[in-house]
Amino acid sequence: MDDQLDLDGMTFVCAEQTQLQLRGACRFGVLRSVVFEVAWSELAELWLKPFWISVFKRCFGTLQAQAMAVFDRFGGEVTLVYSRTFIDEVPVVVNSGSHRRSASQPPAVTHLETASDAMIEEESLRGYVQSLGTSSMHRLADVVTAKAPTHGEEAVADKAGDHPAVFVAAASCGSRGHPHLCKRPCIYFASGNCTVGAQCKYCHLPHADRSAKLDKQQRTRFNSMGKRDALLLLQSILTMSATTNGFLHLAKDILEMVAKEAMKHDAVEEVSSESAKRRLERVLVRMPFHQLALLSVSKANRGEFGELMVPCIEKLTDDLEAARNIELKA
Known part of the structure; x- marks a missing residue:
């Protein structure tokens, strides 16, 4: 049979159990209350005589202070167990996913x-x-x-x-x-x-293929060529490009200008093989007309030739656009 006794704000409940269990609860905004459930078969037989009441006051007075300290630390519920004259705190198993973290702390990331x-x-x-x-x-x-x-x-x-x-x-x-x-x-x-x-000064229209570029070996081969030979090679490829794309009659001024510039330079004896020259030509024929014309300016390396070539390229572009517009409207 259970018996209940109120001592200094603490409630003792005696029952026929095998151990003494102490549980405390803390709530914010209200006075802390500690409820102790005392279970011990021998105490049940003694019916809590005055001698044992004084003993419990001394023991549980210290226990209450310890429980309050635990409440202040955790701000929640704790469970204390009395067994074989020892009072132990039962560890609370908390799910790892329930830990609260600071709002500023990023969540842990696994590998x-x-x-x-x-x-x-x-x-x-x-x-x-x-x-x-x-x-x-x-x-x-x-x-x-x-x-x-x-x-x-x-x-x-x-x-x-x-x-x-x-x-x-x-x-x-x-x-x-x-x-x-x-x-x-x-x-x-x-x-x-x-x-x-x-x-924008760059093209916004799609290109079927990537523009061809000279690799390091081909640039070395092109730079080692004499200016006359290189310009004549570019002039022949420019002529081929204009003919294939149908604006040869519009590009005559540029073709003549490149040929005249080539004649202003002395011929230089070839030092590379024919196979290397053919590999260079295979790359040059894939370049657009505009890129070949600027390459001739770079090879000639003469300011007067560049000052004449750039306006001619712009004029050719205007003439080509005008011819296309007429063709589209016809």
């Missing part, structure tokens, strides 16, 4: 989570890089489809041949003369970040 995040980031970057090559094509398609596709415009597009219906007015300044006389492709436009827009 597995770090590796997973790295893989996700790599996949997203790979998709972004793959989209760069098609972003300009989609943007060009939007520009082309913005105009109403009537029968007359379809006929104009058919007459344009290899020149897509780009309507250069919607492109950038560097796109004029595309694809043979335009400037280099705009790297910012390809990634969708060109803020200059129509005033």
Whole structure:
């Protein structure tokens, strides 16, 4: 049979159990109360005589102070167990996921989570890089489809041949003369970040192939060539390019200028093999007309020739655009 006794704000409950269990609870905003459930078969038999009451006052008075200190530390509930004349605090098993952390402290990251995040980031970057090559094509398609596709415009597009219906007015300044006389492709436009827009000095139109470049060995071979031989080689490739793309009659001034500049330099004996020269030619024939013309200026290395060549290239670009417009309107 249970018995209950109130001593100095503490409640003792005696029951026939095998151990003495003490539990304390603390709530914020109210006075702390400590409820002790005392269970010991021998105490139940003694019915808490005055002698034992004084003993419990001395023992549990110290115990109450210790319980209060525990409450202040944890701000929650604790369980104390009396066993074999010892009073122990029962460890509370807390789920690792229930620990509260400071709002400023980032959550712990395991190695597995770090590796997973790295893989996700790599996949997203790979998709972004793959989209760069098609972003300009989609943007060009939007520009082309913005105009109403009537029968007359379809006929104009058919007459344009290899020149897509780009309507250069919607492109950038560097796109004029595309694809043979335009400037280099705009790297910012390809990634969708060109803020200059129509005033950009680089090309915003798609290029079927990457522009050919000389590698280190080919540059060495080209630099070792005499100016006359190099300029005559460029003049022949320029002529081939203009003929193939249908503007030979517009490029005659530039071709004659390069030929005359070549004659102003002395011939130099060849020091490289024919195979090396053929490899160099295979790269040069893949370059656009505009790049070959500027390469001739670099090889001649004469200020007067460059001052004459640059305006001629601009004039050729204007003439080519005018001829295209007439052809499209015809």
